[in-house]
Amino acid sequence: MSEVDLIPVLSQEEVAEIEAEISHLPDRPSAAIDALMIVQKHRGWVSDESLSAIAHLLGMSTAELDGVATFYNLIYRQPVGRHVISVCDSVSCYVMGADGLAKDLEAKLGISFGETTADERFTLLPIVCLGACDKAPTMQIDEDLIENVSAERLDDIFEKYK
Amino acid sequence: MATFTVDGKQYEAASGTNLLQAILSQSLDLPYFCWHPAMGSVGACRQCAVIQYQDAEDERGRLTMACMTDVQDGMIVSVEAAHAKDFRASVIEWLMENHPHDCPVCEEGGECHLQDMTVMTGHSVRRYRDKKRTWENQDLGPFIGHEMNRCITCYRCVRFYQDYAGGKDLGAFGSKSHMFFGRVEDGVLESEFAGNLVEVCPTGVFTDKPFSQHYTRKWDLQSAASVCPGCSVGCNTFASERYGVLKRLHNRYHNDLNKYFICDRGRFGSHFVNSQQRVRHAAVKANDGVFEYGDINTALNRAAEILKREDVVGIGSPRASVEANHALRQLVGDENFCRGLSDSERIVTDQACSILMKGGFRVPTVTEVESADVVFVIGEDISNTAPRIALAIRQATRNVSYEMAKTANIPLWQDAGVRGHAQHHRNSLYIASSNATRLDEIAEMTFNALSDGIAQISSQIASQISGASHENEFVKSVAEALLAAERPLLVTGTSSRDPNVLNASAAIAWALRTNGKDPSLLIVGSEANTFNAVVTCEGVTLGNALSRMADGANAVILENDLYRRAPAALVDSALAGTGDVIALDVVENDTLPNADVVLPAASYAEQTGTFVNYETRAQRFYQVFQPQDDVLPAWRWLSQIASLSGRTDASWTTVDEVTQSALAALPGIDATLEELAPTKDFRVEGEHRIARQTHRYSGRTAMTADVSVHEPKAPEDEETPYSYSMEGQNPGDQTGSAIPYSWSPGWNSNQSLFKFQEEVNGDLLGQSGGKRLFDVPSEPDAEVDKEFDFSVMQDTRDTTDGLLPFSVHDVFGSDELSAKSWPIAKRAKGPYVLVHPSDASALHASAGSGIRSHALVGSFEVVLDNRVQAGSIGIAVGLNGRVEIPEQSIELVIDPDFKPRQLGDERVIAKS
Amino acid sequence: MSLLDTKPLTGRVEEVGGPVFLADYEAGGGYVAAKKAITQMTPAEVIEEVKDSNLRGRGGAGFPTGTKWGFVPPGPSPDGGVKYLVCNGDEMEPGTFKDRWLISNNPHSLIEGMLIGAYAIGATKAYVFLRGEYFEPKAKLEEAIDEAKAAGYLGKGLFNTEFELDFRIHSSGGRYICGEETALLNALEGKRAQPRNKPPFPPASGAWGRPTIVNNVETYCNVPSIIEKGADWFRDLGLTEDAGTKIYGVSGRVNNPGLWELPIGTTIREIIEEHAGGMQDGYQLRGLLPGGASTDFLVEEHFDLAMDYGTIQAAGSRMGTGTMILMDDSICPVDMSRNLQHFFAQESCGFCTPCREGLPWIESLLLDIEEGRGQPGDLEVLDQNAQYIGAPGNTFCLHATGAIEPLQSALKYFREDFERHITEGRCPYRTNGSA
Ligand SMILES: Cc1cc2nc3c(=O)[nH]c(=O)nc-3n(C[C@H](O)[C@H](O)[C@H](O)COP(=O)(O)O)c2cc1C
């Protein structure tokens, strides 16, 4: 039956990276999460269009792939800012005052959790324990783990992320 | 066998089932949600908790999910233990946190499994005080309503839609307490089995949209056991009426046939019964050519007068009942009777009958299809012509997963475990077809050709099986797989109209049998009663009947639009030359205006009758409600005409008499009326009629107050074991084939079915429906093959100019009656053709362009199909009201003004 | 005596003073054990040695590792199919931060442990299932894998035998439930990470329906030294019934939060006082979760107990991951419970009813109570939910069971706090009353 060729939606680089993952797996759909993460790495998030293209590439239905995409915390189905701040809200950080830090962050950025600043610089999200509990409170900006965070340090920390 | 104890009483169960199924099989009550008898257990809802004790001394026991526990010999469990009951009430309490209290406006109210289970567990006081979660619903097309707020996350919808039926566009999204079941975006659910969601969903998330439009509570429906008129499978249904309108169709379990699921043509195709195009009044054409309506006696007398004439041909119909065809045949005599099949269909159908009756091949039930280990589908797009068989083939390809599970000690009811362990392993399915089919995705190999090519390759496969050696990979693979199979199954059908395809299929079956195999051969026919052919005489051909008409013969046309059976020119000249024509039909068609007497025939829902399905199983459908206006069952019209013309040999008073007469008419058939289904004399527990209306039926309403304030007396039923009232009984010493609806105390939903089964997934209590008219001989007659000509003729049609047409069947729209059902009309595509991309580009057409030809009526949307052989073109039949396609190659041109049909646009085939 | 004799997991890192890569690892005797196992021992002997060592899984459940390996059908599969060895490096259990450290600092010990494990069960493919957020550990592990490949420790024909191992990292899409081993396998297959029913157990039918072993990072890291130094040596490391060392961790208001490799069975008090430096000034220890968020609270009466599987279990909790979270006297037990239940409700996979619907109800009740909206009867609702959700087997997997452990123990040990919230209509820990 007729089919729109969706692959051009993805860049050659993305397709190559996804194919490389597939080559190590028993079947194409097994690369679903890897493929979503690869595309997200390149684009910041996974749009409906990207999703259909990935599904096509993996030989699975969009519904099935979106079922996977919507299950995982780290796959964004909505656009995010240039930098994603993920603030640990789990128990060790909580004990060390993470709730207060969260409020400070919201005030400082002028947004609530789940939102993106108007200049699209930051998206603020909660995250589960980052596995650095001895340096609580913690947060992660993009790929950087930031330990012993305090309201006073925020300006310095943000400096690096334009 | 395992003996197990539930609350102090001992029971027996087959080993290898789960405890929930074993408990339900004893007709005991135990709430559940995520388990489904056809889909096994996944353990998601935690509703089916019971206490399991280690031994007789153990007093505390352990809470366990019955559906996830193997029933074992000596097992001691309690359903009634306080802890189990409390836990089950808690599960309901959790499910109810977010469930809206909208039962009064919910279409599921009164037959809601969640409602039943809530009452059963006794949860009644709300303690959760947070807000309920809410969702936006989706428009899922004309069939299925969506109300996500009611979802209790049992996962049955996705498990049915994706895992069982292979649907791609419905999924489970999200996680935690934010689970959404639906599509990625609004849009028509693609699967032709989507309608089953209505019954699979235990609450009101997925609802029957057409039913919702003119909604009636289940308890206010008047119902009877029926049989789907949509195709030759003959799925069993519950048909339900109120206010003279056929409201809806539900699946009616038949252990050999449809089990728990039917297709959407069946479920939503029945609204033709309520169509504005129904023929409702007797009419006689006056001399001025204008019909005069309303006087039945005039019409009958006129008809009787026509019948007395010398030369009367009777044209029957594969969509009319056995009884109607029989009555017509009796009336006009064998030498004047035509079965009403087109000439090409007649040849192919006769060949099918001959193979069925003389071939001695095993003809599989739908359930047996599910157990095949290698399947070869030959020249039939089964998903479109007999969808329920395609669903069964899908299940057949899973048998290897059960074998693998057995080796790995995974219980077979453990659905996710069995699937996960098997991964992509499937039984081999091979498909030879002229276009892409929806089963291709699970096929091992496919082969593309027109029907002659399919016949060729199949006869090569037959000779390969018998020892020849061919080069072709497809031939070698299929032959090898079939020979290695334990339960090989060949599936073919009449839709290609090519008897060679059947011959070649039979040749394969024959070759397998000669090689010590016991193959099954399934031949689907085109219509609900196509295989009535096995009970009727040969009769004259339609060509012959038409030419006699053209020469002035009079005619009786029974439920048949001649324009769907023969080229328009032939029909035109027959109708121009004919004497007087009596036509009986259900819905208006192109033939009727040419009749002199029009008699309104009852639909299947308004009469009791019999259809013969693909297995030659004769099945009874019962009158659901009495027809209104002048409408009568066709056999009764014919019977009355016979009386008036002094013909006692062709007049009967009850349908049972006609059926009996039909069964007696051909030698070699040894079925009695009693074997088909309960007769009019049947009584539940020896004394009660079966009530068509529930005991909660709101009988005394203002339903007819606009006519009279007096409550009309319920009509007497002289023909069936049912009553037209609440009087009588439904559950009890019941015979399965006549349950009018599924209900049992505490079980208002269709999940009550287990109360009517010998055991879960077993036969219905008492008699299961229908009787095969021919049984497979246990010892095949070695001489039989000599009677068959398995040779295959080459297609010699000229292909130099244009494309060779072949017919394409669409589950929505190709069938005459269901196409007149408004939901189907909304769902159906506009007229389309399947074209190979290379041919399309040669025509400068692309997907969605319109093309036309002088040989075709109207324009067609181009649909690209890689599996269509270049040089040929698949024409979807029926969607433009025509079914006959040109024989020779046709030339096509682009239609620049073409606009593809939009969804929900009903203009093409029917009015609401 | 080398540090490695008493600290097989961290000793080399301490000696080197930072992350250990191949040269340092080899210099400290790295890959000797793998060579020994693969060239001198049969797979059955390797499994026997691990069984004898009494190594128990360090991922939380404490299942004997050798026994688990023994469940895999030995020898090549009759159908010629592969077997998988998987490392559970998901580490999303709040309060747990040991696997991140191990992977980042001693990646070759993980690789070597898995190499030995793969040889023992006949796996030819190994996966490290790594938390998606663990960028730094991933980079370190990738570097180590490259080194190991180059040095011929991974790939084909290892140590001049037929044995081969394809070694890969899967980065998680992020969900706590991925740490549950069967959910992890679904995630590895690219699916929604819903847990699977057991049976089939992964050693019979795991990743892609093939025999599969899943072990924790720390579990694998223990394997090389067991093979090198022997089961007896390993058993003797433990102070109590349990064998080996354990990486213990402390987070909360202590002077020196962190991780230490100590003989298994070290007491809670010693860990807190001697290694974590005791409580910070002005803070009193009221209770602790001994091994991650999904373990029951322990209180003063338990602080002298040995941190081993049996002792902590007998005290009504679990050693879990061995990384404890301290609740000091400034923390409201109700609010801390709310924080914990928020985590578990958020991370429920959504498959089974009690967890999916029960945990959010608990969370919302706790929020009500914390914010002064508690009502009489709320504690009974919490008790009942805890009882019905928490019993193993009532839910499909142990996520919900784990969720209830800190709740039911909080309701037991800090009940007065809960009651005061309801009777006073406010949180006594908040200076300004209700939020
Ligand atoms: C909800 C849940 C989360 C889990 N998370 C982890 C985890 O992050 N890391 C881990 O090693 N084990 C985790 N486990 C335990 C694993 O299921 C499994 O028991 C373990 O990986 C086995 O390894 P081990 O025997 O070496 O401990 C989790 C279990 C549950 C029920």
Ligand code: SF4
């Ligand atoms: S307990 Fe149930 S809902 Fe919760 S994580 Fe396990 S399977 Fe999922």
Ligand code: FES
């Ligand atoms: S029916 Fe048993 S858990 Fe759902």
